[in-house]
Amino acid sequence: MELFAGMLAFLLWLQVQAVHGQSVQMDSSKSGFVGTQVELRCIFVNSNPPVKISQVTWQKLSNGTKQNVATANPTLGVSILSPFKERVGFKQAAALQRHQMEDTTIVFSNLQLSDEAAYICEYTTFPAGNRENMVNLTVFARPMTRMTLTSPTIVARGKKRNMTVATCTSANGKPPSTIKWSTLLKGEATLQETRNPNGTVTVRSSYVVVPSRETHKQKLTCIVTYRGERITDSVVLNVQYEPEVKIEGFDGNWYLNRQNVQLTCRADANPPVTIYQWKLLNGSLPSNVEIKNNTLFFKGPVTYDLAGTYVCVAINGIGTRTGVVDVNITEKPMPQGPPGGVIGILGGVVAIGLIIGVAVTVFMVHRRQQKTRTETDNDLTDLPPAHKPAPPPPKKKNSDMKGHLTSDDIQVVHLDKDEEMQKLPLQPPYYDMAPSESTPFTDKPNSGHKDCDVQYAELDTAALASSPSPRSSAHTGPGDLVEYATIQPSSH
Numbered sequence: 447m448e449l450f451a452g453m454l455a456f457l458l459w460l461q462v463q464a465v466h467g468q469s470v471q472m473d474s475s476k477s478g479f480v481g482t483q484v485e486l487r488c489i490f491v492n493s494n495p496p497v498k499i500s501q502v503t504w505q506k507l508s509n510g511t512k513q514n515v516a517t518a519n520p521t522l523g524v525s526i527l528s529p530f531k532e533r534v535g536f537k538q539a540a541a542l543q544r545h546q547m548e549d550t551t552i553v554f555s556n557l558q559l560s561d562e563a564a565y566i567c568e569y570t571t572f573p574a575g576n577r578e579n580m581v582n583l584t585v586f587a588r589p590m591t592r593m594t595l596t597s598p599t600i601v602a603r604g605k606k607r608n609m610t611v612a613t614c615t616s617a618n619g620k621p622p623s624t625i626k627w628s629t630l631l632k633g634e635a636t637l638q639e640t641r642n643p644n645g646t647v648t649v650r651s652s653y654v655v656v657p658s659r660e661t662h663k664q665k666l667t668c669i670v671t672y673r674g675e676r677i678t679d680s681v682v683l684n685v686q687y688e689p690e691v692k693i694e695g696f697d698g699n700w701y702l703n704r705q706n707v708q709l710t711c712r713a714d715a716n717p718p719v720t721i722y723q724w725k726l727l728n729g730s731l732p733s734n735v736e737i738k739n740n741t742l743f744f745k746g747p748v749t750y751d752l753a754g755t756y757v758c759v760a761i762n763g764i765g766t767r768t769g770v771v772d773v774n775i776t777e778k779p780m781p782q783g784p785p786g787g788v789i790g791i792l793g794g795v796v797a798i799g800l801i802i803g804v805a806v807t808v809f810m811v812h813r814r815q816q817k818t819r820t821e822t823d824n825d826l827t828d829l830p831p832a833h834k835p836a837p838p839p840p841k842k843k844n845s846d847m848k849g850h851l852t853s854d855d856i857q858v859v860h861l862d863k864d865e866e867m868q869k870l871p872l873q874p875p876y877y878d879m880a881p882s883e884s885t886p887f888t889d890k891p892n893s894g895h896k897d898c899d900v901q902y903a904e905l906d907t908a909a910l911a912s913s914p915s916p917r918s919s920a921h922t923g924p925g926d927l928v929e930y931a932t933i934q935p936s937s938h
């Protein structure tokens with residue numbers, strides 16, 4: 447009987463629940479930034495007949511433990527517990543004073559990361575019992591984002607090595623940012639994430655490139671994305687590099703009595719070249735030269751004395767590099783034009799003559815046969831293809847010395863350039879000699895290296911500068927052995 451009464455009471459209670467369903471209405475989740483204010487809504491939906499609210503309790507559920515935040519009691523009033531006292535209050539404090547307990551929304555001001563938790567709003571009622579609901583509060587922290595260049599100017603040394611040129615940091619963000627880079631630079635980004643004890647994350651990305659002439663003035667953009675918001679920052683690299691030198695002016699056709707020849711040292715450098723020096727590997731510069739800045743003017747007619755290996759030393763704040771050109775003097779002007787020696791040109795002339803002869807003959811014959819035809823039908827382009835220059839006569843592989851040492855410290859680079867010369871007869875040959883610490887010496891001449899456009903070897907310019915000028919100190923003639931440097935192709 448008692449059991450029956452109990453069950454009846456329970457069913458009655460269930461019915462009250464279902465029909466008059468009192469409920470606690472809350473948002474399922476709320477979020478706010480550190481330092482801002484956020485409302486945690488809690489509304490008791492009363493029913494008819496209304497139940498009696500005896501107490502409302504707010505609790506913080508964090509890490510599995512509950513902590514009281516605030517209570518409201520019709521008889522005892524409201525109380526906010528520490529450590530929330532300073533920053534939490536009931537939104538409808540006045541109504542609560544009047545025992546209107548339906549809205550117990552609380553307001554957090556000056557939100558802190560530690561406020562992130564679930565909050566339970568619990569109504570104790572009679573006779574309905576307890577009703578509660580929960581809201582998840584998420585606290586965001588806006589990161590500090592900045593991009594820094596490793597240094598205002600980056601120095602590209604001769605030795606190529608990876609360097610961090612810029613770093614992009616998004617510090618103490620919650621949730622973490624993502625960092626991307628946008629640039630034409632060939633490089634790599636590193637990414638590092640540091641989780642702070644307070645739940646924020648510092649994301650740092652560095653951009654690594656091998657600084658070089660090519661990376662100078664390149665733009666580097668860092669793109670930070672924080673909660674869908676894009677923050678971009680750009681820098682332009684300022685790379686300092688040693689001079690890249692070439693000598694212009696020798697066209698391979700310096701013949702006796704030619705006038706007004708000159709050699710110009712062209713250097714690309716950052717900062718600009720401050721000093722240009724000219725040397726003749728085989729001795730002192732001819733007496734009739736005049737040096738103006740980076741140009742060597744040869745006054746008067748060309749003589750055999752001008753022949754030799756000319757070296758231009760270009761110095762800027764970063765380093766010293768040299769350009770080299772082998773000047774030889776011919777007795778007669780070299781035939782200009784497409785590749786080929788005298789035979790080729792003669793062959794060409796003969797071929798042109800033949801073609802013209804054939805063309806004229808055909809034309810005349812054609813004319814005679816088809817007098818009524820208009821002249822436009824006679825298209826000379828139908829004739830055999832224009833002359834092809836005969837291949838140049840095979841040139842003797844010039845494995846002889848191009849220059850001679852005036853000091854043991856000078857390394858002479860021998861460059862086999864016959865093939866280039868055939869392909870590019872009008873291109874003045876130049877060689878750029880770059881420092882390369884690891885270059886070993888070898889006495890073997892022409893030690894099997896391949897022909898290269900540009901080859902590098904170390905040149906001790908101090909030794910050059912102090913080299914004695916009299917030519918008598920030098921060896922002469924082709925075939926003399928000098929010291930060779932092993933040539934490393936420039937791609938190293």
Ligand SMILES: *[C@@H]1O[C@H](CO)[C@@H](O)[C@H](O)[C@H]1NC(C)=O
Nearest residue numbers: 473474475564580581582583
């Ligand atoms: C609130 O957070 C807890 C744990 O973080 C999770 O289990 C629960 O589903 C969340 N509730 C809502 C309504 O998002």
Ligand SMILES: *[C@@H]1O[C@H](CO)[C@@H](O)[C@H](O)[C@H]1NC(C)=O
Nearest residue numbers: 508509510511560643644645
């Ligand atoms: C959460 O609880 C775990 C163990 O229960 C403890 O190691 C950790 O420090 C707690 N975290 C916070 C924020 O209280």
Ligand SMILES: *[C@@H]1O[C@H](CO)[C@@H](O)[C@H](O)[C@H]1NC(C)=O
Nearest residue numbers: 606607608609634654655656
């Ligand atoms: C620079 O780093 C990249 C990627 O790690 C690597 O492929 C490259 O060889 C490195 N270059 C140098 C000169 O160290």
Ligand SMILES: *[C@@H]1O[C@H](CO)[C@@H](O)[C@H](O)[C@H]1NC(C)=O
Nearest residue numbers: 480559587618642643644646
């Ligand atoms: C979180 O911690 C980091 C380092 O511990 C600190 O620099 C940052 O100011 C903190 N953020 C907040 C919002 O307290």
Ligand SMILES: *[C@@H]1O[C@H](CO)[C@@H](O)[C@H](O)[C@H]1NC(C)=O
Nearest residue numbers: 718719736737738739740741
């Ligand atoms: C050398 O170059 C400087 C700057 O380029 C120029 O002002 C000066 O006139 C030049 N001197 C000669 C002799 O060409």
Ligand SMILES: *[C@@H]1O[C@H](CO)[C@@H](O)[C@H](O)[C@H]1NC(C)=O
Nearest residue numbers: 698772773774775864867875
């Ligand atoms: C002179 O130099 C040119 C190109 O540097 C080369 O083709 C030619 O063979 C040289 N002539 C002599 C006589 O050394």
Ligand SMILES: *[C@@H]1O[C@H](CO)[C@@H](O)[C@H](O)[C@H]1NC(C)=O
Nearest residue numbers: 728753754848917918922923
């Ligand atoms: C080197 O100098 C000597 C005179 O000292 C000269 O006879 C010789 O032709 C020079 N060699 C070259 C390649 O200029």
